Amino acid sequence: MTNPSAAVPAWCVIGRAPDSALGGVRGMGSMIAVVDLDDARQRIGNHHLGADELPTFVREREAQGRPRWVFSDTPNWYPALLAAGVQIERCYDLRLTHAILMRSELVADRNAVASAEEWDAGPVSAPTAPEAEALFEVTERRSHIKTVPHDIESALAEFARQSTALQTASDPGRLRLLLAAESAGGLVAAEMQAAGVPWDIAEHDRILAEELGPRPARDAKPAKMLAVAEQVRAALGDPRANLDSHVKLLHSLHAAGINVASTSKWELQESNHAAIAPLLEYKKQSRLLSANGWAWLDEWVSEGRYRPVYVPGGVVTGRWAASGGGALQIPRQLRPALRADPGWRLISADVAQLEPRALAAMSGDRAMAEAGRGRDLYSGLVDEGIVATRQEAKIAVLGAMYGSTTGDSGRLVPRLRTSFPAAMGLVDSAAEVGAAGGVVSTWLGRTSPVPGEGWRRVQSAANQFDATPADENRARRAAGDQGRFTRNFVVQGTAAEWALAWLADLRLRLSQLPAIDDGNPGTTSAVDGDGGTTSAGETMGHVADASGPVFSRRAHLVFFLHDEVIVHAPAQHAEAAAEAIREAAASAGTLLFGNAPVDFPLDLTISERAAKD
DNA sequence: CCTCCGAGCGCG
DNA sequence: AAAGCGCGCTCGGAGG
Incomplete structure (x- = not known):
């Protein structure tokens, strides 16, 4: 009715x-x-x-x-x-x-x-x-x-x-x-x-077999892992060493005279004991098997599509989170398993140094904007004579946004205060507000959560007349933690806003691209009535049918990770899709920051596989 | 049997 | 070398 x-x-x-x-x-x-x-x-x-x-x-x-x-x-x-x-x-x-x-x-x-x-x-x-x-x-x-x-x-x-x-x-x-x-x-x-992300199961299986050995029977360890584990046990002189339990492994290491406080990778690398190299190899294999092994493949990839669960707004800063499928943690090692359907291409694009650029734009720091204009922002810092190497530039910039105070980073950050006073002023004052228990906001107005009850209790305990040095220490540390959180919040959150604007604009541009002609009378826009009844998948078992009626014939987004997108597009529309990605990035910058002299350059590749670097 | 937590490591 | 921010996932171990 x-x-x-x-x-x-x-x-x-x-x-x-x-x-x-x-x-x-x-x-x-x-x-x-x-x-x-x-x-x-x-x-x-x-x-x-x-x-x-x-x-x-x-x-x-x-x-x-x-x-x-x-x-x-x-x-x-x-x-x-x-x-x-x-x-x-x-x-x-x-x-x-x-x-x-x-x-x-x-x-x-x-x-x-x-x-x-x-x-x-x-x-x-x-x-x-x-x-x-x-x-x-x-x-x-x-x-x-x-x-x-x-x-x-x-x-x-x-x-x-x-x-x-x-x-x-x-x-x-x-x-x-x-x-x-x-x-x-x-x-x-x-x-x-x-x-879904077009996923090459055979390629994934090949990578697993190369690293771990062929798929074992249910629950058994793969052959290459067993062999490497034997090398570790032999080198330790401990035939019963358990490599899968941190506590037991630590005991075995100590017994073999390897004095480490934990079993973490960076600490193990300090030692040159013969057991270390195979142990690190074993840990890498173990990680691959448990996080993205055959069980993961069975659970998350079907009909050639990987379908993770995204959670928009799942992070307080406005970033997306994931829930199931581990979309935000796909190891680079597995990137070759992302493969376009036959006749299609993957267009991968990511923004170089998104967060510092967002900071330069929102703070109106012309010098910082200039350092990144038309070039790698870190190299820009070297060119401007602010630091000596690109590596130093990266450490300094990340340290400024994360609030680090020690080591190389703590030494380099003060130079940025001289060169980029507006940008540094913005993050420094965000940190001050947070340390005092206040809230801060992103460029578009997303506001940080107020510190919890526990935090306030710790602060007031330190202000009592009978406060102990331990109370004061705890309060100082909590204040510092909160300050680093709010410092990063404004930058990470504003970068997330840029990325959302990019995505929002991109999906509309992509929907304007024509559908491919599969013999059916097609429509020219995804939003004006491209019904399921004429989809390729139903009529001819087309290769792309795993994408469902809306996406099987038209360029569409398949992946997003903070500052990176992957679009799946018919080969004949790959260039147009790439252009849409670039135009969307440009309009996101203008939409948020108007005519601020900050650019957001993309690294973009069109290929059949999404292998990176 | 269950749930919770820290360690460790993957991503930005 | 990590450091300094934000996450998710898996595992072993601990406690119910």
């Missing part, structure tokens, strides 16, 4: 309809409500539809006016749409935006938003495929996990609270930009999970 309205809605709020909140009939009868709002966020239409009708409804709306879809939580709504072949252009994710607004210093009146505790559910990982199908069962099945409410009235009420809060913001434009970018990130994460 619908009451069509003459006006094209600016916002469409989706939620579970009130009737079905109690009914809970499985598989059928779940009703969804869509409420249309105009620019002023006034109600101009209501619709009720079955869950199975939603994709078609959304597709038609996208073809008409491309409203911003308001979701309680993107992972709850979007995967089913993607599975049905529907991609949307823009959304507003109430859970993600709530997390920003309830903390942002820019919002004068945060009370209403912050007190709506049910929306503070913390990072939610995307539901796995079977759960996504049963649109309403997620909450029940994972009752121990806090989730946001998905019913229409809750969504409307939260949207209204957020709108009010935004009106009290000192710089609403900035915050709106952040909320839009954050929400777009939610779409990208869902889309990348749906598309």
Whole structure:
């Protein structure tokens, strides 16, 4: 039942309809409500539809006016749409935006938003495929996990609270930009999970076999690992040494006269005992096997696609986290296993020195911007005579952003204070604020969490008349830790904002690229009705069908890692996709920093494999 | 049997 | 050499 309205809605709020909140009939009868709002966020239409009708409804709306879809939580709504072949252009994710607004210093009146505790559910990982199908069962099945409410009235009420809060913001434009970018990130994460990373299982298996030996029978250790372990035991003169337990290994090492305090890599390297080289080799093998071995391959790669779970906004700084699949830790060793489908290419691009560039831009430090302009920023420091070598430049810059005070780094950082006073002033004062228990904000207004109860207790204990030197030490250390956290927060968080703006712009540019012609009458835009019924995968078992109906015929994002993207594109569109990546980077810089003289140069390669370096 | 924690190491 | 920030994952070991 619908009451069509003459006006094209600016916002469409989706939620579970009130009737079905109690009914809970499985598989059928779940009703969804869509409420249309105009620019002023006034109600101009209501619709009720079955869950199975939603994709078609959304597709038609996208073809008409491309409203911003308001979701309680993107992972709850979007995967089913993607599975049905529907991609949307823009959304507003109430859970993600709530997390920003309830903390942002820019919002004068945060009370209403912050007190709506049910929306503070913390990072939610995307539901796995079977759960996504049963649109309403997620909450029940994972009752121990806090989730946001998905019913229409809750969504409307939260949207209204957020709108009010935004009106009290000192710089609403900035915050709106952040909320839009954050929400777009939610779409990208869902889309990348749906598309998957094209993964060459045979190549992965080859790498494993080369390092570890052929795949062993269930739970057995691979042959090459066993052989290396024997070398270690022989060199130690301890045939029963257990290499898998830190404690036992440490005993064996001591017994062999190797005096180390731990079994960590850097400490072992100090010794030149004959057991060390094979032991380090064993540790490397062991790491590969347990983190990305055959078990990982079985669990996370299927039909030639690696589908990790991304968690947008999962890090307080605004970076993404991951939950399952280890998307943020794929070892470089395995990069050759990322392989484009036949006739396709992978375009990998990463930003050189993103964080220092973000710092230069947000602090308006012209000298620092100049050092990185059109060149490697670290080499720029050498050219300017600030430090002697690129390595020193890197240590100094990282030390400045992380707050290191000792060693080479502590010695080099003061030189940056002379050369880049604005940039250093920004991070130094962020550290001061944090050490005193205050909060700091990124360029677009994401604010750091206030230090916890424990932290404040430690500080006040040090201020008591009977405080011991130990109390004072502990307080000083905690203050320093918090200062280093806030120092880094402004830089890491602003860099994350740049990256979100890059992603958000890129996904729209990619959706404008044409679909490849597979013999079916194609469409020219992903968002105007590229339905599942004409997908290549269904009609001819095309090689790309593991990417699903939305992504099997068009360039799309498959991977994102803080300052790096990988796009999977038909070979004939690889150059256009590369250009889209460059243009998106340029517009992200302008969108955030206007005409600041900072550039964000990319290292970009087009290839069949994503092997790096 | 379970959960929790630190060590260690992968990524930026 | 690590140092100085932010993460996730696996394992062994400890405690329930």
